[in-house]
Amino acid sequence: MSLRFAILGAGMSGVLTAIKLREAGFDDFTIYEKADRLGGTWRENTYPGIACDVPSHLYSYSFEPNPEWSHRFSPGSEIQAYFEGVARRRGVLPRIRFGAEVTRGTFTGGRWRLETKDGRRDEADVVIAATGVLHHPKLPDIEGLDTFAGALFHSARWDHAVQLEGRRVGIVGTGSTAVQITSAIVERVAKLSLFQRTAQWIMPQANPAYSEAERAEFRRHPERLDQLHAELGQLFAAFASGLVDANSPQMQAIEAACRVNLEQNVHDPVLREKLRPSYRAACKRLVMSPDFYDAIQKPSAEVVTEGIERVEPAGVRTRDGRLHELDVLVLATGFRVDRFMRPMQVTGRDGLELETAWKQRPSAYLSISIPGFPNLFMLNGPNGPVGNFSLIEVAELQLGYILQLVERLRSGRAGEISPSEEATQRFEAERTEAARHTIWGSGCRSWYLDDRGVPASWPWTFDRFRAEMSAPKLEAYELS
Numbered sequence: 268m269s270l271r272f273a274i275l276g277a278g279m280s281g282v283l284t285a286i287k288l289r290e291a292g293f294d295d296f297t298i299y300e301k302a303d304r305l306g307g308t309w310r311e312n313t314y315p316g317i318a319c320d321v322p323s324h325l326y327s328y329s330f331e332p333n334p335e336w337s338h339r340f341s342p343g344s345e346i347q348a349y350f351e352g353v354a355r356r357r358g359v360l361p362r363i364r365f366g367a368e369v370t371r372g373t374f375t376g377g378r379w380r381l382e383t384k385d386g387r388r389d390e391a392d393v394v395i396a397a398t399g400v401l402h403h404p405k406l407p408d409i410e411g412l413d414t415f416a417g418a419l420f421h422s423a424r425w426d427h428a429v430q431l432e433g434r435r436v437g438i439v440g441t442g443s444t445a446v447q448i449t450s451a452i453v454e455r456v457a458k459l460s461l462f463q464r465t466a467q468w469i470m471p472q473a474n475p476a477y478s479e480a481e482r483a484e485f486r487r488h489p490e491r492l493d494q495l496h497a498e499l500g501q502l503f504a505a506f507a508s509g510l511v512d513a514n515s516p517q518m519q520a521i522e523a524a525c526r527v528n529l530e531q532n533v534h535d536p537v538l539r540e541k542l543r544p545s546y547r548a549a550c551k552r553l554v555m556s557p558d559f560y561d562a563i564q565k566p567s568a569e570v571v572t573e574g575i576e577r578v579e580p581a582g583v584r585t586r587d588g589r590l591h592e593l594d595v596l597v598l599a600t601g602f603r604v605d606r607f608m609r610p611m612q613v614t615g616r617d618g619l620e621l622e623t624a625w626k627q628r629p630s631a632y633l634s635i636s637i638p639g640f641p642n643l644f645m646l647n648g649p650n651g652p653v654g655n656f657s658l659i660e661v662a663e664l665q666l667g668y669i670l671q672l673v674e675r676l677r678s679g680r681a682g683e684i685s686p687s688e689e690a691t692q693r694f695e696a697e698r699t700e701a702a703r704h705t706i707w708g709s710g711c712r713s714w715y716l717d718d719r720g721v722p723a724s725w726p727w728t729f730d731r732f733r734a735e736m737s738a739p740k741l742e743a744y745e746l747s
C-alpha cells in the first residue's frame with residue numbers, strides 16, 4: 268500500500284526522516300518548515316561561541332561521517348553547514364516546503380488533514396513530528412524588560428547588527444549557552460556582567476583542533492570514522508548512563524572533575540565561593556567548557572549574584588539597589604521545553620485535542636506516540652533521552668523503531684497505529700518512579716523538571732533505550 272508522509276520540521280530529525288523514508292522505499296513525503304532555511308536549533312542559535320558539547324564525530328549521522336570536522340567539539344556554523352550539505356547531497360532540499368508552518372492537523376477518515384499558516388492544505392497517512400525540544404525561547408519574568416534603552420535579545424535570536432566591541436554587556440543566565448557566550452565575548456567587550464541566579468558546575472573539556480594531516484587521514488580511511496563514531500558512542504553512552512544512577516562511579520568521577528576544576532582554576536576565594544554550586548554536579552544539565560573559568564576571571568568580567576530587582580532604561584538594578592549600566596542585555600534564559608509541536612492544533616481520533624491529552628503535561632509512550640493520535644510519531648518527543656546523549660543517535664534509533672510500525676501500515680496488517688492508554692500509563696508510572704532516582708532529581712531547579720519536579724527524561728541507561736528501540740512490543744499498541 269502506498270503511504271503519504273508529512274514531516275514537521277527540517278532540523279536534524281526532519282532531514283534524517285526524509286533520508287530514511289527514501290531508503291525504506293517511501294517517496295511520497297513533504298517536509299514542512301516554518302523558516303526559510305533548514306537546520307533547526309543550528310539555524311536559530313548563532314550566538315558567539317556556539318558549539319556542540321557532544322563530540323562532532325559522534326554528533327553526525329551514522330551514515331554520513333564527516334572527515335572535515337575542525338574540532339573535537341565543532342562550532343555551530345560548521346554543524347549548520349553539515350546538515351545543509353547532507354540535505355543537498357541526499358536530494359532532500361526539493362522536498363522541503365519552506366515558509367510553511369503547519370498550524371493544524373486533524374485525524375479524520377483514517378488520514379491526517381493538515382493546514383499551513385498561509386491556508387494551504389495537505390493530507391497524509393502518517394505524520395512525523397520532528398519539531399525539536401529546545402526551540403521556543405523562554406523570556407524571564409523580569410519587571411521593566413521592555414524599558415531597556417540598549418539592545419536586548421534572547422540568545423536564540425542573536426542580533427548580529429549590534430556591536431559588542433567596547434560595549435557594556437549583561438548576560439542573564441548561567442546555562443550552557445551563557446557559558447559559551449561569556450568565553451567568546453569577554454575579550455571583545457568593555458565590561459561583561461554575568462547575572463547568576465544559580466551557580467553551575469563546569470566540567471573541564473578540552474577542545475583540540477584536528478590537524479590537516481588528521482583530516483586527510485580520515486578522508487583516506489573512512490572506515491576510521493565509522494570506528495570513531497562507534498567508539499565515541501560507547502564512551503558517551505557509558506558516561507551518560509551514569510547520570511541515571513545518582514551514586515554511580517561515573518557520577519562520582521564527574522563530580523570530582525568539576526570540583527577540581529573549580530578549586531584549581533578559580534583563584535580568588537571570594538569568586539570561587541560565588542561560583543560554587545550548592546547541589547550535585549550534573550543535577551542541572553552538565554555544562555562543559557574548556558575556558559569559562561579563565562573568561563570569568565578576566566578584569567572585564569563580573570559575576571553578579573545579587574538578585575535582579577528590575578530592568579531600567581540604563582541597565583539592570585539588583586536588589587542591593589545597585590544599577591549595572593549596560594549597552595546590551597542578552598537573555599540566555601533557556602527554552603520552554605514543554606511545547607513540542609505546539610502551538611500547532613492537533614486533533615486525534617474522535618475529536619480528541621492534544622491540548623486535552625496533554626492538559627497536565629506532555630507524555631507519550633516511549634516518547635514517540637500518544638494514545639488517541641494514530642499514525643502520528645514524534646522524534647525527540649516528551650520524556651526522551653535528553654540528558655547529555657547525542658540527540659542524533661536518539662533520533663536514528665527512534666526512527667528505526669517508527670519505521671517498523673510504519674511497515675505494518677504499508678503491508679496492510681494495520682490501518683491505524685497508536686499506543687494503548689494502559690501501556691502508556693504503565694510506562695509513565697515506571698518512568699516517573701525511576702526518574703526520581705536519577706541525578707536530575709537530586710535537588711536543584713532545571714529545565715529537566717516537569718511541573719511536579721519530576722525529571723522529564725528517559726531515566727534508564729542508553730543501552731536500555733537502544734534495546735527498547737530495537738523492536739516495538741506490539742501488545743502495547745492498538746492496531747486497527
Ligand code: NAP
Nearest residue numbers: 318319320407440441442443444445464465552599600601
Ligand atoms: P538553561 O540551561 O535553561 O539556562 C537558563 C539560565 O537562565 C539559567 O541559568 C537560569 O537560572 C537563568 N534564568 C532563567 N530565568 C531567569 C530569571 N528570571 N532571572 C535570572 N536568571 C534566570 O538554558 P540554556 O543555557 O540556553 O541551555 C538550554 C539547553 O540547551 C542546555 O541545557 C543544553 O541541553 C542545550 N545547549 C547545549 C549546548 C551544547 O553545547 N550542546 C549549548 C547550549 C545549549 P537558574 O539556573 O537559576 O534557573
